[in-house]
Amino acid sequence: MTTHTFRLNGETVSVDVEDDVRILWVLRDVLGVTGPKYGCGINVCKACTSHINGKAFNPCAVPIGEIGADDEITTIEGLADTVPGDGLHPMQEAWLEYDVAQCGYCQPGQIMAAVALVDRVRAENRAITEDDLDSIRNVCRCGTYPRIREAIRAGAEHS
Amino acid sequence: MGKSLGPAGMPAPPNAGRPSTARTPSTAGTPKTGIGRRSFVGYVMGGTGLVVAADLALGAAPAQAAGLPIPSVPQIPEVYDLNDFLTHCALPTSGLIAIHVDELGDAHFALPRMEVGQGITTSTAMIIAEELDLPLDRVHVTLAPARRDLLFNQLTGGSNTTISTYTPIRVAAAVARKALLDAAAIQLGALVTTLTVKGGVISDLLGNVLPYGDAAALAAPATTRKVEVELKAESEHTIVGTPQRRVDARDAVTGRKQFAMDLDVPGALPTMVCRAPDLNGTAKEVRNQAAVAAMPGVTHVAIIPTGVAVRARTFGQCIDAVRALDVAWNAGTVPGRSSEDILKELRRAQLPLAVPKLGATTVEGEFVFHFRSGSALEPNCAVADVRADSATIWGGLKSPIVAQSEVARALKLPQGKVTVNVVQGGGSFGRKLFSDAAIEAAHASKAFGAPVKLMWHRADEPRQGRVHPMATSRIRATVLLGSVISFEQRHTSVSTDFTHGLGERLTAEVAALPTGLGNLGFSETVFLLSQELPYNFGVVTQLLNESNYDFDRFNTSSVRNIYSPDVRCANELIVDRLAARLKLDPVVFRLRYAKSGIVKRVLKRAAELGEWGRAMPAGTAQGIAIHKEYKGATAVLVEIDCRPETVNRKVRDAVTGPRVTKATVVVDCGLAINPLGIQAQMMGGFADGLAQALSYGNHLVDGHFLEASWDNSAYTRQWNSPFDFHCEVLDSDSPEPGGIGEAGVAASMAAVACAYARATGTMPTEFPINFRDPLHFEPKPFVPSIPESPVNGLDHVS
Numbered sequence: 001m002t003t004h005t006f007r008l009n010g011e012t013v014s015v016d017v018e019d020d021v022r023i024l025w026v027l028r029d030v031l032g033v034t035g036p037k038y039g040c041g042i043n044v045c046k047a048c049t050s051h052i053n054g055k056a057f058n059p060c061a062v063p064i065g066e067i068g069a070d071d072e073i074t075t076i077e078g079l080a081d082t083v084p085g086d087g088l089h090p091m092q093e094a095w096l097e098y099d100v101a102q103c104g105y106c107q108p109g110q111i112m113a114a115v116a117l118v119d120r121v122r123a124e125n126r127a128i129t130e131d132d133l134d135s136i137r138n139v140c141r142c143g144t145y146p147r148i149r150e151a152i153r154a155g156a157e158h159s
Numbered sequence: 160m161g162k163s164l165g166p167a168g169m170p171a172p173p174n175a176g177r178p179s180t181a182r183t184p185s186t187a188g189t190p191k192t193g194i195g196r197r198s199f200v201g202y203v204m205g206g207t208g209l210v211v212a213a214d215l216a217l218g219a220a221p222a223q224a225a226g227l228p229i230p231s232v233p234q235i236p237e238v239y240d241l242n243d244f245l246t247h248c249a250l251p252t253s254g255l256i257a258i259h260v261d262e263l264g265d266a267h268f269a270l271p272r273m274e275v276g277q278g279i280t281t282s283t284a285m286i287i288a289e290e291l292d293l294p295l296d297r298v299h300v301t302l303a304p305a306r307r308d309l310l311f312n313q314l315t316g317g318s319n320t321t322i323s324t325y326t327p328i329r330v331a332a333a334v335a336r337k338a339l340l341d342a343a344a345i346q347l348g349a350l351v352t353t354l355t356v357k358g359g360v361i362s363d364l365l366g367n368v369l370p371y372g373d374a375a376a377l378a379a380p381a382t383t384r385k386v387e388v389e390l391k392a393e394s395e396h397t398i399v400g401t402p403q404r405r406v407d408a409r410d411a412v413t414g415r416k417q418f419a420m421d422l423d424v425p426g427a428l429p430t431m432v433c434r435a436p437d438l439n440g441t442a443k444e445v446r447n448q449a450a451v452a453a454m455p456g457v458t459h460v461a462i463i464p465t466g467v468a469v470r471a472r473t474f475g476q477c478i479d480a481v482r483a484l485d486v487a488w489n490a491g492t493v494p495g496r497s498s499e500d501i502l503k504e505l506r507r508a509q510l511p512l513a514v515p516k517l518g519a520t521t522v523e524g525e526f527v528f529h530f531r532s533g534s535a536l537e538p539n540c541a542v543a544d545v546r547a548d549s550a551t552i553w554g555g556l557k558s559p560i561v562a563q564s565e566v567a568r569a570l571k572l573p574q575g576k577v578t579v580n581v582v583q584g585g586g587s588f589g590r591k592l593f594s595d596a597a598i599e600a601a602h603a604s605k606a607f608g609a610p611v612k613l614m615w616h617r618a619d620e621p622r623q624g625r626v627h628p629m630a631t632s633r634i635r636a637t638v639l640l641g642s643v644i645s646f647e648q649r650h651t652s653v654s655t656d657f658t659h660g661l662g663e664r665l666t667a668e669v670a671a672l673p674t675g676l677g678n679l680g681f682s683e684t685v686f687l688l689s690q691e692l693p694y695n696f697g698v699v700t701q702l703l704n705e706s707n708y709d710f711d712r713f714n715t716s717s718v719r720n721i722y723s724p725d726v727r728c729a730n731e732l733i734v735d736r737l738a739a740r741l742k743l744d745p746v747v748f749r750l751r752y753a754k755s756g757i758v759k760r761v762l763k764r765a766a767e768l769g770e771w772g773r774a775m776p777a778g779t780a781q782g783i784a785i786h787k788e789y790k791g792a793t794a795v796l797v798e799i800d801c802r803p804e805t806v807n808r809k810v811r812d813a814v815t816g817p818r819v820t821k822a823t824v825v826v827d828c829g830l831a832i833n834p835l836g837i838q839a840q841m842m843g844g845f846a847d848g849l850a851q852a853l854s855y856g857n858h859l860v861d862g863h864f865l866e867a868s869w870d871n872s873a874y875t876r877q878w879n880s881p882f883d884f885h886c887e888v889l890d891s892d893s894p895e896p897g898g899i900g901e902a903g904v905a906a907s908m909a910a911v912a913c914a915y916a917r918a919t920g921t922m923p924t925e926f927p928i929n930f931r932d933p934l935h936f937e938p939k940p941f942v943p944s945i946p947e948s949p950v951n952g953l954d955h956v957s
Contacts, residue, residue, distance in 0.1 A: 001455075017472075017473070018455050018456070018476075020475075020479075020950075021456075021473055021475045021476065022475045022948050022950075022952075024475070025429075025473035025474050025475035025476075026473070028420075028473075028474070029429055029472065029473040029474060029475075030472075030473065032423065034414070034417070034420075034421035035413075035414025035415075036414075037418075037536075037537070037585070038420070038474065038538070038614065039536050039537075039538075039617065039869070040617040040868060040869055041474075041478060041616065041617060041945075041946075041948050042617070042868060042946050042948060042949060043948075043949050043952060043955070044617075044812075044868050044869050044870045045536065045617070045869045047536060052953070052956060053956075055956040055957060056956065056957050057952055057953065057955070057956045057957075058952050058955070059952070060948055060949075060952070061948060061949040061950065061951065061952030061955075062950070062952035062953055063950050066950070066952075066953055067953075075414065076412075076413065076414035077413070077414045077415075080413070088412070088413070092412045092413065095408070095411075095412045096404065096408050096409065096412060099404040099405055099408060099835055099839065100412075101405060101407075101408055101411035101412065102276035102277070102278070102405075102586075102839055102843060103275055103276025103535070103536070103537070103583075103584065103585045103586045104276070104407065104408075104410070104411030104412075104416045104585070105276075105418060105535075105536045105537045105585030105586060106536050106585075107411050107412060108411075108412075108414045111412060116957060117957075120957060130882060133877055134810070134877050134878040135877070135878075136877045137876065137877070138877075139536055139869045139874065139876065140536070140846075141534070141535050141536040141586045141588065141874065142276050142536075142586055142839075142843045142846075143842055143843040143844075143845065143846020143847060143875060144839070144842065144843065145846060145875065145876075145877050145880035146842060146880055146881060146883075146884035147839075147842065148877070149877075149880070149882075
């Protein structure tokens with residue numbers, strides 16, 4: 001086992017675990033951070049989508065040994081703290097406004113993917129297109145896809 | 160004994176569970192108009208703190224079926240359907256449901272049903288808030304653990320939750336309100352009739368106030384007291400019928416919502432199962448047990464009935480261990496068999512059609528519906544802590560009493576020694592009717608002598624998990640003198656497993672069924688109780704046969720809406736053919752032949768909202784379909800794009816194909832408790848129907864299913880979703896709520912199929928329509944049974 005130190009939701013954490021354990025399990029099984037969900041373990045369903053240094057990634061597909069002390073991981077639990085104020089992130093607010101969630105299992109990953117998508121599109125200085133929304137790979141077995149599309153557009157306006 | 164226990168272990172009052180005495184109609188008025196209220200009896204429970212109770216069987220008024228002959232016309236579901244049966248089953252239970260009002264005046268209720276996304280915690284909180292005059296956020300609904308005293312009345316299925324619980328929950332809330340007002344009247348020295356309630360605060364005419372919390376402390380009697388209450392009229396409702404967001408929405412978007420695998424049960428370490436390459440194969444011997452047990456993080460390795468279980472510090476280490484196991488396997492239950500073999504079996508088992516084929520007057524078709532996975536996004540999972548003489552389970556279980564019984568049997572413990580805690584589920588789709596993971600977890604915990612947090616790997620879900628049974632549907636209709644005079648359907652299916660509790664109900668309640676159904680198997684009974692052709696087509700017969708009465712061969716379940724999506728999809732495709740034969744527009748034809756007003760209403764509205772008949776470019780088309788079930792009706796109108804540039808668009812590792820660009824759903828589901836929740840269920844039902852029509856199937860090849868990932872099983876994804884989805888919930892003439900969890904699937908699947916037929920000029924006969932296309936994926940290996948987690952995630956940050 002090795003001691004791994006990294007930034008998680010604004011705080012520095014250290015954890016003793018083998019280098020090859022994927023970050024998803026370090027978060028969930030070792031640190032008890034359960035917002036990122038398991039849905040496949042092979043970077044397909046995207047239920048575990050979180051951010052690394054502000055960009056979307058899937059912790060089920062990254063060994064803990066791949067990241068260092070300066071890497072900042074943000075999970076759904078830390079998303080609200082990435083924006084000013086005490087409230088939620090505008091994307092979370094949009095999710096509430098459109099009552100997107102049904103069972104809710106995929107929604108932390110959906111929201112984290114949506115925030116990264118909006119950031120990416122904004123960096124390209126353009127508006128979100130249907131193609132952008134089609135590019136989201138996150139599975140929602142409850143079928144909330146049309147509401148996700150609406151909420152992302154609304155969340156983008158307020159982000 | 161168990162059966163005399165009420166809520167929270169309190170002794171039940173003597174009359175509990177006897178609806179004939181508990182329900183005392185004071186007037187025989189028509190509830191539809193809100194006049195002529197019935198009064199109901201409930202209980203204020205003795206003790207400290209205000210706990211009120213009502214019989215869970217209250218208000219259940221299914222159609223009276225006993226003694227009725229099987230009508231040829233109308234069909235059985237028109238007078239007595241599956242929901243009547245489920246509601247009937249609730250009648251003889253002795254259990255009570257209880258609402259507790261705490262010292263802050265908040266109401267607490269443990270719902271004996273399971274929330275899997277369908278929104279029943281929200282709608283139930285709304286019903287309580289309404290009757291109790293309490294703000295919605297002060298009603299706290301949790302899920303009740305397995306309660307054996309509820310007998311059959313703790314099964315979440317058949318879209319029956321609100322149908323069966325609406326009245327009893329209202330009665331309990333009304334009893335609470337009355338008890339609080341009675342206590343306040345004494346405290347304030349006022350007449351009860353002069354008191355008013357707003358937001359959980361009681362006021363008298365002089366402006367004196369008493370919050371519910373204070374009244375609750377005064378309201379509890381020393382001994383249990385029976386009280387009579389009346390319920391609010393629909394016209395007085397201020398919460399029920401209004402759109403309300405989910406009560407757990409904030410938890411869901413902040414990551415705080417807890418599912419079974421998020422629970423922190425002391426000592427319960429991650430556990431996974433290495434499964435056989437064959438469907439339902441079993442482990443004979445582990446050849447490298449010691450080596451695997453010595454792998455990093457691994458604590459235990461043991462053979463259990465469904466494979467080899469491994470327990471480790473992290474699930475990642477479980478995955479590595481499962482992959483490292485060298486196991487000798489016994490053959491599975493369908494060794495060497497493929498979809499084509501099962502299709503041959505089904506065709507051999509088809510029941511004959513009665514009306515002969517009559518040349519040009521006959522319209523017919525045979526349809527094939529392949530297996531599809533009932534996987535939810537949350538995999539099968541459960542936590543188990545098995546001790547020497549007791550066991551505790553935590554899981555998303557829609558049939559917790561059956562789970563309790565099966566876990567007890569697996570562990571050779573008395574049922575009373577097994578505690579089953581029900582946790583909210585990450586979707587169900589028929590999957591969580593069964594307790595597969597709970598039983599596995601119990602076996603593993605017992606074998607290890609340690610608590611486990613057992614979860615299926617995704618790859619095992621489509622391969623070894625429960626599937627919608629493969630089926631064929633043969634239809635023959637006859638047109639004579641400008642009219643449809645006969646419509647026959649022979650549905651032939653791989654046996655469906657109904658042993659999750661519904662089957663037990665059918666056995667126990669045979670006498671309740673309409674005459675003639677008692678001697679049929681579970682599946683045929685469910686089929687006859689749920690299938691209704693909503694058209695006047697003269698002589699109508701719809702029959703089910705099963706190819707093989709062995710539900711252990713395939714792991715099946717009803718997978719959202721049992722037979723209806725397939726049956727209705729086949730029906731509606733033939734209906735479009737009949738319309739064409741009679742040179743009538745599909746909507747005009749349906750309106751002319753539809754049996755019921757409710758169906759015509761949703762159909763007309765969908766046609767209007769969705770602009771039926773508008774000009775569409777070649778290669779695109781509209782399709783429309785209807786469905787009547789769950790005490791309501793649904794109409795779905797879609798527009799599909801089957802032009803080559805759309806069909807052939809590329810998305811990595813995905814099925815693209817035809818795209819439904821627009822969907823309009825209109826539903827009449829009886830009294831709408833939460834229109835927003837109903838719209839959500841219709842959207843979800845649509846996604847299901849869309850996938851089942853176009854892309855979502857399981858390929859059985861050489862004794863096992865090929866699909867092992869969400870990129871293999873092509874369930875609806877963003878790139879398949881309509882750009883424009885609209886759902887309208889009609890104001891219903893019915894005073895009672897219907898079922899919504901499954902109501903959207905059948906008409907959606909049928910409408911998509913009909914649109915595809917009209918856009919391409921070819922009626923599809925095999926579903927999903929892409930089933931015979933070259934596979935869009937390379938099947939993953941079967942040994943090891945699960946894939947390695949990638950290590951290159953940082954190459955794909957975005």
